[in-house]
Amino acid sequence: MEGQGEVRAVLPPLARRRSLLRGGGLAELGSRAFPTVLIGALVLMIIDVAARSGVSVAGSQLVNGITKGAIFALIAVGYTMVYGIIELINFAHGDVFTLSAVYGKEIGRGLSWIGMSLWGVSLGSLATRGPLGLAAVLLVLFPLTMAATGITGVLIERVAYRRLRDAPRLAPLITAVGVSFILEGSMLVTQGSSNVRTDKEGWIRGTAFTAGGVDVHWADIFVVGMALLMMFALQAFIRSTRLGKAMRATAQDRDAALLSGVNINRTIAATFFIGSALAAAGGLIYSIFFDSVVWNLGFGFGIIAFTAAVLGGIGNIVGAGLGGFLIGLIYVFGGQITSGQWSNSIVFAMLIVVLTFRPVGLLGMRVPDRA
Amino acid sequence: MERIKARVLPALGIVSLAALAACGTSTTGGGGGNGGSGPLSSCIGSVTVASDLPTSGGDASIGGGTEKGVKLAVDQANAAKLLGGCTVNYIAKDDSSVAKGKHDPQQGAQNVTSLVANLAVVGIVGPFNSSVAVAELPITNKAGVVQISPSNTDPGLTIPGTDPDIDTASLKPTGKTTYFRVISNDVVQAQVMAQVAYKELNLKKVYDIDDQETYGKDLSNYFDQDFAKLGGTVTKRVSLPGDTKDFRPQITEAQGLGADSVFFGGVASNGSGILKKQMSDAGLTAQFLSGDGTVDPQFFVDSGAQGDGAQASSAPDTTKLASAQQFIQQYKQRYGQDVVAYSTYGYDCMNILLQAIHDVLVDNGAKLPADPVTFRTKVIAKVQGIDYKGTIGETKFDSNGDTLNHQFSVYKATGGKWVGRETVSPSAS
Structure with a gap:
């Protein structure tokens, strides 16, 4: 396959990297010990916070970290899917996430307007009227926003990446950065430079239960439940549908898949659709949680989610989900221990450590085994 | 012309x-x-x-x-x-x-x-x-x-x-x-706000967040010094990047530390309104305090109705x-x-x-x-x-060239607007 040479230059295949690791004792030790060290460090951080600030604070931070991680996880899945199938780090993905929050805002406003003129009741206000109203909105708003964002993802692939599929790897990487700037610029122009409300104020509020002094809000349950649901659905889709099988085939060997009758263009487009739609779920969850979006939101979120994908093993969907949750916890606990100043630094130091000692990530790269 | x-x-x-x-x-x-x-x-x-x-x-x-x-x-x-x-x-x-x-x-x-x-x-x-x-x-x-x-x-x-x-x-x-x-200057501003917080609003334990910019970090530093000098406790000082949108970890921590107030050293575009809103959402009743960087309409875009009650110092309303x-x-x-x-x-x-x-x-x-x-x-x-x-x-000027007129106004967020509450000069301390 053309382009394979360049890929090897950047990221050697799993087998060769393993043999490289076997060569160096220290590196191999680091690689083996990495998951233990990581989990151990995280547990130590949690114990430290619990000892210094109390168990209920540590418990609340656990909730904060997991909910933050759920959003990272949903974005990370998009990075990992695209990497798994065309070996491209889609740097525009973070901005697709931001764009989805903007779509969610506009679609919500449109629905409110239609709702208001049809039934005299705004859909937005329905959401505040208990679980039934909320369910109605979720069944309309989520699919519409996810579809709109998915289509945008497909268009980006069609315009910016498809023609460069067989070009040297640097070319689509640069267009990805370009697409990122275009998306950020257009949001800057249309939404302005300040934070914008997403009109999801008070959608899911209230405390579900209190355990050991830790308040768990309905929104927390919603976020984590939604993220897990999406990821399990995706996993099932890839395992058991025809299109999922085509994705796996394309990821393993694009030429062979083409020879066996897989429509490569359609399969790759589907990958972008699903990855972007999941980012949209993340964007909507973010809007419901924080009720605010700003044009460059996706830059920081994107890079952290990318780190989550690398931590889990780039190309590995389960790994991306796991990485997202872990990074969320590391961010929150590391942030508290270092007074916030080092939250980002800790996450990116993590990226360097992973790439140095365990480039395959926690669960192993699934390239080219599985999408 | x-x-x-x-x-x-x-x-x-x-x-x-x-x-x-x-x-x-x-x-x-x-x-x-x-x-x-x-x-x-x-x-x-x-x-x-x-x-x-x-x-x-x-x-x-x-x-x-x-x-x-x-x-x-x-x-x-x-x-x-x-x-x-x-x-x-x-x-x-x-x-x-x-x-x-x-x-x-x-x-x-x-x-x-x-x-x-x-x-x-x-x-x-x-x-x-x-x-x-x-x-x-x-x-x-x-x-x-x-x-x-x-x-x-x-x-x-x-x-x-x-x-x-x-x-x-x-x-x-x-x-x-x-x-x-x-x-x-901002030294005086922080002094005024620390005084109002400690003496007038009767706040004793502050949780201080700055936005990592020169203005915000300095303002927070001065506020911490003055608040501690008056007898108050700075329970914790954190420093968050300007693009921070999720303040829940800090709010949780402030709650755990029993802070009765949260000071934000920074400008509105770096999230003071978002912080205030999330404090309300989380049920943290601590008084929100800030400086002139927060006395900005953007604060209410981010905080909505939950912005009300916040207090911040700014240059006197000369009108x-x-x-x-x-x-x-x-x-x-x-x-x-x-x-x-x-x-x-x-x-x-x-x-x-x-x-x-x-x-x-x-x-x-x-x-x-x-x-x-x-x-x-x-x-x-x-x-x-x-x-x-x-x-x-x-x-009148001191030998550094700074004015001896040390008045600042305290503004309170009321009904989606910053309303001048009082004009104060710091008492010598």
């Missing part, structure tokens, strides 16, 4: 001189100086003053409105014959550049270089922005020309060691104070001061517009400069000092020693 003034004014002065000679009376303008019949009636010639403010681009409305205040002071001084037989020439410079579309330190440096090279110029009002001041001060200090700023609040401009980004000594190469400002009412009316009459936040400050700056020139001329027997360097030096000494009662209250 505004640059034509310099050529038109002497002519205006002559006309009004003639008018004065004819009727022998004069009205005292906002300058509050002597009439033409005073000790300077025998003065012959003209004196040149200047301003350097951002009057185009993004700062046009605030900088332009400040310049209008400055210009009104000059016009009133000429009309009222503040300098007797001598007239005041005025040069207006704009430190916005096309390249930046707003205030530009490089443009400012270029402006003051040309102003100090003009030996007729005895003093400059400006600059507006602290970053421009950093570029300009060494130039005017070396040349020995006085600069009076209406709006610079960075403490590092005058007090060494208060802003790690500014080498205060390098702004004063001659070691002499030539730069003055009529507005208090409410009795001493400013006459000027506010005159300004409206002259320009058909309302004053902007710093119009009164600009007006007082120019009046202080003109008063200092007046005093030099009186000392010199109603004659312009022959040597421009001597003239400039004498004006600096008079500004240093001034005691001026103007629109913003009484202005």
